[in-house]
Amino acid sequence: MGKSGGDVIVVGGGVHGCSAAYELAKAGFKVTLFEGRYLSAGGSGRSAAGIRQHFGTEVNCRLAMYNVQVFRNLQEELRCPLDLEFTQWGYLWVAYTDRSLGQLRLNVELQNSLGIPSEILDPEEIRSRWGYLKLDGVIGGAFCAEDGHINPHGLTIGYAEAAKRHGALVMMKSPVDRVLVRGDRVAGVSVMGEEWHAPVVLLAAGPWSAPLAASAGVELPVAAERHQILVTEPVEPFGCPMVLCLDDGAYFKQCPNGTFLIGRDDPLEPKTCEVQVSPGFLEGVCRSVLQRMPILKGVRVVRQWSGPYDITPDRQAIIDWTPVEGLMVNCGWSGHGLQFAPSGGRLVREMLQGVPTFVDIRPFRLSRFEEGDLFPEPACI
Ligand SMILES: Cc1cc2nc3c(=O)[nH]c(=O)nc-3n(C[C@H](O)[C@H](O)[C@H](O)COP(=O)(O)OP(=O)(O)OC[C@H]3O[C@@H](n4cnc5c(N)ncnc54)[C@H](O)[C@@H]3O)c2cc1C
Structure with a gap:
């Protein structure tokens, strides 16, 4: 017996599950979304919520523009x-080696062509735009003024509502x-024993998509990796962009309410x-960021948390139908998936409608x- 989940069951109430549910429901599909805990409980609610168009592969650049x-x-x-x-306060990648700067140049060339x-930017231009940054050893950077920040909980809950x-x-x-399978096609899901x-x-359960897919006999090369982050007390907003330091992977940005996310x-995280x-x-990241942002000295950290990236072998997403008919996945977004919610939802909807996707x-x-x-x-941390 069991209950009807409508036309599409979405598993996962992160930003991708909620965005897909929105796009599909708006297009007339009957959608049921199951979230194991609460909306944005996974990577979505724990992210740094940076938005950028700085990518080094064409498909990501095109989707990022959208x-x-x-x-x-x-x-x-x-x-x-x-x-x-x-908020569009920009996103600055800073390089300390010729190799990193060379890659930034290639990325920017691709981005500009699209x-x-x-x-x-050279070090002098960086200094003149953001005088408060102390970037000893920086040999150059890449900046996009259209990039910025979004509230991850607001985004996820906004899509769900x-x-x-x-x-x-x-x-x-x-x-x-x-996942329930009959013959070679999907039949639905079991939720706490109920069919x-x-x-x-659609499996949009971040790193938890892999065991769910395995229950249908599908192998997904998606693994979890813990990432930590912290937030400071607010200081008067001055529009500090997201700054990503390519020597040790440290990043920081000011949020519109004045707090800093750091x-x-x-690679040693579990x-x-x-x-x-x-x-x-806490100690390591504060030391690293204070060297670059001495003006943050004395600003208190109010909370520290962690969340999982869902990593694939090439750190790129998987959006596809699986060999089990009717079973689709959208996961593996690594450390950059929050911002892809608009394009991810649209792509899933187009695949279900059987129309060509707006980007290949x-x-x-x-x-x-x-x-x-x-x-x-190549533009991943
Ligand atoms: C510290 C950190 C910083 C990040 N910074 C950025 C950033 O600056 N910019 C950016 O774009 N991205 C960033 N990311 C990555 C981004 O958060 C993720 O790529 C994105 O949120 C993934 O969304 P998702 O919906 O695919 O998965 P998730 O948000 O992980 O959602 C999966 C959901 O599935 C649910 N679930 C799991 N198992 C089941 C089950 N069996 N049944 C029902 N539900 C289930 C979970 O509870 C969870 O809510 C960061 C991530 C972290 C951890």
Whole structure:
């Protein structure tokens, strides 16, 4: 027996599940979304929420341009209950080695060829624009003034609420135990032992997509990796852009409410979904950022947390139908997935409608791993 999940069951109430639910419900599909905990409980609610068009692969640049275009009017489009805080204070990558600067140059060349207004800056230009940055050893950087910030909780909840207004059923505290398969096609999902049926199931459960796909016999090369981050007390906003330091992976930015978000890429972090934090991160990242932002000395840290990246072997997303008919995945967004919610939702909707996707996303296909056709994103932390 079991219950009807409508036309499409979406698993995961992160930004991608909610954006897909919105796009699909708006297009007339009957959607049921299951979230195991609460909306934005995964990577989405734990992210640094940076928005950028600085990518080094064409597909990501094209999608990133679309994301920024959508973010400009999304507050109105979704009639968001929470302020989305979309702010364009820019995104600056700084390089300390010829190799890093060479890669930034290649990325910016590609971005400019596609219409992204990014630029390469020398140390003098960086100093003259952001006098408060102390960037000893920096040999250059890449900057895009259109990039910025969005509130990750507002974004996720905004999509979910708008999906509900279009008729979607959004169920929280409803963990999916497994995907149901009959013959070679998907039949629905089991939620705490109860069967829900639908002809299409979308797995948008971040790193948890892999075990769910495995329950349907599909192998997804997606692994979790813990990333830590912290937030300071607010200081008078002065529009400090996101600054990403390519020597040690540290990044910081000011949010519109004046707080600073500070994080660092650390390859030694555990490869799990656990969300513990460590005093070593707090000390290390504060030392690293204070060297670059001495004006933050004395500003107090108010909270530290962590969340999982969902990493694929090339740090690129997987958006595709699986070999099980009707089972689709959208996951593997690594450390840059929040900002791809607008394009991710649209792509899923177009794939379900059976129309050509607005950007060619063949590079994101699942079979690339088997084929050995990886396409690493060079602009990743
Ligand atoms: C510290 C940190 C900093 C980041 N910084 C940025 C950034 O600056 N910019 C950016 O664009 N991206 C950033 N990211 C990455 C970004 O957060 C993710 O790529 C994106 O949020 C992934 O969204 P998602 O919806 O695919 O997955 P998630 O947000 O992880 O959502 C998956 C959801 O599925 C639910 N779920 C899991 N299992 C089940 C189940 N069995 N049944 C039902 N539900 C289930 C989870 O509870 C979760 O809510 C960062 C991530 C982290 C951790």
